[in-house]
Every structure is written in structure tokens, then in C-alpha cells.
Amino acid sequence: NAGVMQNPRHLVRRRGQEARLRCSPMKGHSHVYWYRQLPEEGLKFMVYLQKENIIDESGMPKERFSAEFPKEGPSILRIQQVVRGDSAAYFCASSPSTGENTEAFFGQGTRLTVV
Amino acid sequence: KQEVTQIPAALSVPEGENLVLNCSFTDSAIYNLQWFRQDPGKGLTSLLLIQSSQREQTSGRLNASLDKSSGRSTLYIAASQPGDSATYLCAVRKGDYKLSFGAGTTVTVRA
Numbered sequence: 001n002a003g004v005m006q007n008p009r010h011l012v013r014r015r016g017q018e019a020r021l022r023c024s025p026m027k028g029h030s031h032v033y034w035y036r037q038l039p040e041e042g043l044k045f046m047v048y049l050q051k052e053n054i055i056d057e058s059g060m061p062k063e064r065f066s067a068e069f070p071k072e073g074p075s076i077l078r079i080q081q082v083v084r085g086d087s088a089a090y091f092c093a094s095s096p097s098t099g100e101n102t103e104a105f106f107g108q109g110t111r112l113t114v115v
Numbered sequence: 116k117q118e119v120t121q122i123p124a125a126l127s128v129p130e131g132e133n134l135v136l137n138c139s140f141t142d143s144a145i146y147n148l149q150w151f152r153q154d155p156g157k158g159l160t161s162l163l164l165i166q167s168s169q170r171e172q173t174s175g176r177l178n179a180s181l182d183k184s185s186g187r188s189t190l191y192i193a194a195s196q197p198g199d200s201a202t203y204l205c206a207v208r209k210g211d212y213k214l215s216f217g218a219g220t221t222v223t224v225r226a
Contacts, residue, residue, distance in 0.1 A: 006158075033212065042119070042204070042216040043159075056212075091158065098212045100146045101166050108158035 002027070004094050004107035005074075012113045013082050021077040021110045025094030032075045033104065034060075034067060037089040046090075049075060082114045117142045121205055121217035129225050134192040136220045138205030143183050150179050150190050151204040153219070159204065163190070195224045 005024040013019050025032050030051055035043040045059040049069035060067065064082075069075040079086055089111050093104040118141040128134060138148070147166050151159040163172045163179045165188065171180045176193040192199055202221045206214040 031212065033214075035214075035216075040218075042218040043206075043214075044216075045213045048212055059213075093214075095212075101164075103149065103161060103164050104214060105161065106151070106159040111156070 004029075004092055004105050006090075006092050006107035006110050008110060009108060010111050010113070012115060014115055015083060016081050019079040019082050019086070019112055021079075021090050021092075021112070022074045023077070023092030023094075023107060024074040025092075026096075026105055029094035029096050029105075031095045031098060032069050033093045033095075034075075034077050035091045035093065037091065037109075039088070043091060046077075079112075082112075084114050087112055087114045117145075117207060117209060117215040119205060119207055119215050119217040121203075121220050123220060124218065125221045125223075127223040127225060128195055130195060130197060132195055132224075134190075134195050134199070134222060134224075136190040136192075136203050136205075136222070138188040138190070138217055140186045140188075140207045140215070142209065143186050144209060145183065146208045146210060148179075148181055148188050148208070149206045149214070150177075150188075151206065153202045153204055155202075162203075195222075197224045197226045200224050 034046040037043045047060045047067045048056040064080045066078045089109045091109045093106045149164045150162045165172045165181045178191045202219040204219045205217045
């Protein structure tokens with residue numbers, strides 16, 4: 001059972017370009033979460049999705065950021081018109097449920113650099 | 116809002132010494148607490164998960180305790196090795212699905 005797969009591992013974008021980050025959850029996991037780790041800061045929750053539904057996007061910036069988890073295929077975190085402040089490590093996690101004893105499993109992350 | 120603090124921010128010890136990493140959180144109404152390891156430029160590896168009803172969990176050389184009422188958890192790593200050098204993150208989960216992370220403790224074990 002492969003773990004949470006994220007790609008690309010590293011992404012360089014010029015200011016104003018779009019960044020697309022992909023996440024394939026562990027097999028059997030229908031709950032996906034995105035977190036952002038800014039330099040020298042802890043991980044911060046961005047968004048929680050189930051198949052075809054955004055459940056909670058309270059941690060995501062209101063503009064330029066969007067996320068989806070289609071019926072088929074990976075979850076996508078999309079950042080439009082990137083700015084230098086978007087440079088960070090973006091981590092995806094998945095879980096089989098949201099029960100009290102549920103453990104979250106994290107991917108290797110995508111490190112976005114905006115130049 | 117849940118605040119998670121990890122002290123110290125960095126720690127350097129000689130090989131063989133025991134490690135003690137601290138995590139405190141402001142809201143004691145948690146579902147569980149997880150300890151993760153993060154190597155430079157890498158992802159998060161889950162080390163231990165302690166449920167709110169438990170007081171400790173053990174895995175090999177690792178032991179994590181939880182005192183929910185005082186909002187504290189401690190991760191003990193016995194007989195440290197250079198391979199234990201990494202950043203250790205503590206994360207707590209309340210009634211929903213979000214994890215609140217501390218900023219981490221960066222550990223260096225000197226050979």
C-alpha cells in the first residue's frame with residue numbers, strides 16, 4: 001500500500017504564473033487535507049476535502065487559491081498568479097475517516113519556490 | 116483557538132544521551148495527539164499517536180506521555196543515535212479533523 005503521493009516534489013514558478021500541486025491519498029482513504037509550512041513556521045491547515053466536496057476551506061486564502069478532489073484522480077491545490085509569499089512547502093495528508101482515533105498520514109510535500 | 120508550543124526549539128546532545136522533548140497546548144479538549152519526525156526537505160513521518168483516553172504510548176526507544184488536564188505531552192527518546200537527528204513536531208487534534216502543529220524541536224545528536 002503506497003503512502004500519500006505528492007507531485008511534483010519541487011516546483012519553481014515565476015511571479016504571476018500558476019502552480020498546480022497534486023496529491024494521491026493512500027488507498028482506501030477518502031479524506032484529504034492540505035497544510036502549508038512557511039519558512040521557520042509550523043504547519044498550518046488550509047483545506048479539507050472529501051471526494052467531490054470541499055468540507056472546510058477556512059485556512060485557505062480567499063483569493064488565488066483553490067482546491068478540488070474529483071471523483072477520479074488526485075486532489076489538486078491550485079495557486080493562481082503566484083507571488084513570492086507563496087513560497088513554502090505544501091503537504092497533503094489523508095485519512096480513512098475522521099473518527100477520534102484516526103491517524104493522519106502525510107506525503108513528502110511539494111516545495112514551491114516563486115522567483 | 117488551539118495554540119501548540121514546543122520547547123526547546125533546538126537541542127544538541129552527544130550520542131547515547133536520552134532526549135526529552137516537550138509539547139504544550141492551550142485547549143485540553145483534544146481527540147488525540149501525534150508526534151511526527153521531519154527530516155530536512157522531507158515529509159512527515161508519524162511516530163506515535165496518543166488517544167485522549169491514554170496516558171502514554173511506546174514504540175521501541177520512543178515513549179510519549181500525555182497529561183491532558185495540564186495540556187502537556189513529552190516525547191522521550193532513549194539512548195539517542197546520530198540517525199535520530201531531525202525535527203520533531205507535535206500536533207493536537209480537537210473535535211474536528213484539523214491538526215494544530217507546534218513549530219518543532221530540531222534535534223542534533225553528535226557522534
